[in-house]
Amino acid sequence: xxxxxxxxxxxxxxxxxxxxxxxxxxxxxxxxxxxxxxxxxxxxxxxxxxxxxxxxxxxxxxxxxxxxxxxxxxxxxxxxxxxxxxxxxxxxxxxxxxxxxxxxxxxxxxxxxxxxxxxxxxxxxxxxxxxxxxxxxxxxxxxxxxxxxxxxxxxxxxxxxxxxxxxxxxxxxxxxxxxxxxxxxxxxxxxxxxxxxxxxxxxxxxxxxxxxxxxxxxxxxxxxxxxxxxxxxxxxxxxxxxxxxxxxxxxxxxxxxxxxxxxxxxxxxxxxxxxxxxxxxxxxxxxxxxxxxxxxxxxxxxxxxxxxxxxxxxxxxxxxxxxxxxxxxxxxxxxxxxxxxxxxxxxxxxxxxxxxxxxxxxxxxxxxxxx
Numbered sequence: 001x002x003x004x005x006x007x008x009x010x011x012x013x014x015x016x017x018x019x020x021x022x023x024x025x026x027x028x029x030x031x032x033x034x035x036x037x038x039x040x041x042x043x044x045x046x047x048x049x050x051x052x053x054x055x056x057x058x059x060x061x062x063x064x065x066x067x068x069x070x071x072x073x074x075x076x077x078x079x080x081x082x083x084x085x086x087x088x089x090x091x092x093x094x095x096x097x098x099x100x101x102x103x104x105x106x107x108x109x110x111x112x113x114x115x116x117x118x119x120x121x122x123x124x125x126x127x128x129x130x131x132x133x134x135x136x137x138x139x140x141x142x143x144x145x146x147x148x149x150x151x152x153x154x155x156x157x158x159x160x161x162x163x164x165x166x167x168x169x170x171x172x173x174x175x176x177x178x179x180x181x182x183x184x185x186x187x188x189x190x191x192x193x194x195x196x197x198x199x200x201x202x203x204x205x206x207x208x209x210x211x212x213x214x215x216x217x218x219x220x221x222x223x224x225x226x227x228x229x230x231x232x233x234x235x236x237x238x239x240x241x242x243x244x245x246x247x248x249x250x251x252x253x254x255x256x257x258x259x260x261x262x263x264x265x266x267x268x269x270x271x272x273x274x275x276x277x278x279x280x281x282x283x284x285x286x287x288x289x290x291x292x293x294x295x296x297x298x299x300x301x302x303x304x305x306x307x308x309x310x311x312x313x314x315x316x317x318x319x320x321x322x323x324x325x326x327x328x329x330x331x332x333x334x335x336x337x338x339x340x341x342x343x344x345x346x347x348x349x350x351x352x353x354x355x356x357x358x359x360x361x362x363x364x365x366x367x368x369x370x371x
Contacts, residue, residue: 005135005188005238006273006298006334007059009366011359012242012306013139013190014071014340015064016352021045022345042066047127052356054132057363060188062137063124064342071192071343072141072149075117076103079173080110081159087151103146105155109169111176118184125185135188138181142193142241143174143229144222149194152212163212167225174229182237190240190275195222196265197245197277200256200284219264230270240273240300244339245282257284266291266299273298278320279305279338289327299328302338304362309354317365335366 024041027033046063053061068074077084087102117140125136147170150163160166181189198204199222205215230239243258243265258265258276266274266288274292277283278301292299301324303317317335324333341348341355 003059005060005137006240006275006300007366008334008370009058009363010060010275010300010334010336011053011058011062011137011362012275012302012337012340013062013065013137013192014342015049015062015066016342016348016350016355017064017066017345018045018048018352021066025345043123046124047131050124050127050132050134053359054134056356056359057367058134058359060135060137061124061128061132062139063120065139065340067120069345070101071139071340072145073101073103075115075140076146078112078115078117080112081105081107081169082109082146085154102151102154103149105150105159105166107156107159109166109173111173111180113180115177115180118180121181121186122184136186137188137190138186139190139192139242140177142191142195143170143225144193144195146170147195147222147225148198148208148213150211171225171228175232178229178233178237178239182234187236188238188240190242191226191271192242192244194244196241196243196261197256199261200258202256219261220268223264223268226269226271238272240275240298241269241271242275242339243277244343245277256282258288259284262288262291266297267293272296273300273334275300275302275336277302277338278324279303279307286324286327289324292328292332294329294332298332298334299324300334300336302336304335304337304358306337306339306341306355306358307348307350309350309357311354311357311361314361314365317361318369321365321369330369335362335369337362 021041024033024038028038046066049064050061065071073084076082083104083106084101085104121138128134128136199219208215233239276299289299301321303320304312321333337358
């Protein structure tokens with residue numbers, strides 16, 4: 001078992017919001033409690049959460065994204081020059097649609113040292129230092145997500161002349177963000193990214209073209225963008241990515257194996273680890289793992305679904321890990337749930353007890369495979 005991230009038993013990040021937390025947010029929205037009272041409740045629930053994470057045997061902990069409503073919009077909305085606006089449609093999942101929100105570029109893109117996510121991280125780090133002592137893990141949306149989800153007409157013409165013109169400022173904003181989190185004490189940072197999964201889907205590529213995105217060579221462009229962000233990061237900062245196929249109320253968006261992007265994603269982008277969803281046939285086979293270079297990079301296999309409460313058969317999971325090891329060394333593999341349990345505050349369709357049983361299963365299986 002590894003003693004540094006990504007760990008043999010790992011997690012993507014988000015957890016189901018406790019009922020008390022959801023109730024407190026409703027009361028705050030109705031003006032029944034003030035922000036200080038809400039913050040106290042959030043702090044208490046995060047303290048409970050990290051204790052449970054440690055109790056399962058994890059060597060890391062997240063704050064469950066309890067301070068967020070969305071996995072991505074909350075971060076984007078506090079970047080300089082980026083606004084979260086209401087659209088005439090949400091993001092279409094399989095059989096359900098999200099709230100109608102999107103990003104709008106209103107001015108030069110930048111990362112401010114006052115971005116509230118820095119305080120969110122500091123709070124988690126301080127809490128873990130006082131309590132469990134495990135490593136804090138913190139997730140932010142990848143810059144490729146902002147580019148891929150940008151709707152037509154949502155770049156202010158007096159700010160940028162088209163989509164390509166935002167790239168340099170977006171890269172610099174993320175370089176500033178990475179350094180700011182490092183200066184705050186982060187040593188394990190994750191970029192959550194739906195874009196790479198969408199590049200595996202002809203249906204999503206067609207939608208992207210409708211949004212004005214040139215999809216020819218897009219995997220190469222995204223690899224270049226991300227490497228510009230990661231270039232020069234501190235040697236002791238681990239940066240991973242989670243490639244998400246959509247996670248909203250136990251539904252999904254993207255289908256298609258990793259083959260179209262594997263060479264660029266695994267072989268070219270300079271991440272330390274890749275959380276890849278492998279909980280259904282929609283993800284295809286393990287053959288794309290052959291593009292993982294030998295060395296220190298890790299693929300974290302998302303073989304335990306976060307979309308339902310039914311536990312996976314342990315022997316079936318072990319068999320699939322063995323199958324994956326035919327294409328990438330076992331020493332460069334790890335295990336996690338396929339996604340978070342609540343990428344938005346609504347959460348997936350399972351109970352908290354089922355959620356924790358899933359995490360314990362990850363820990364137990366990893367302990368058997370990587371003794």
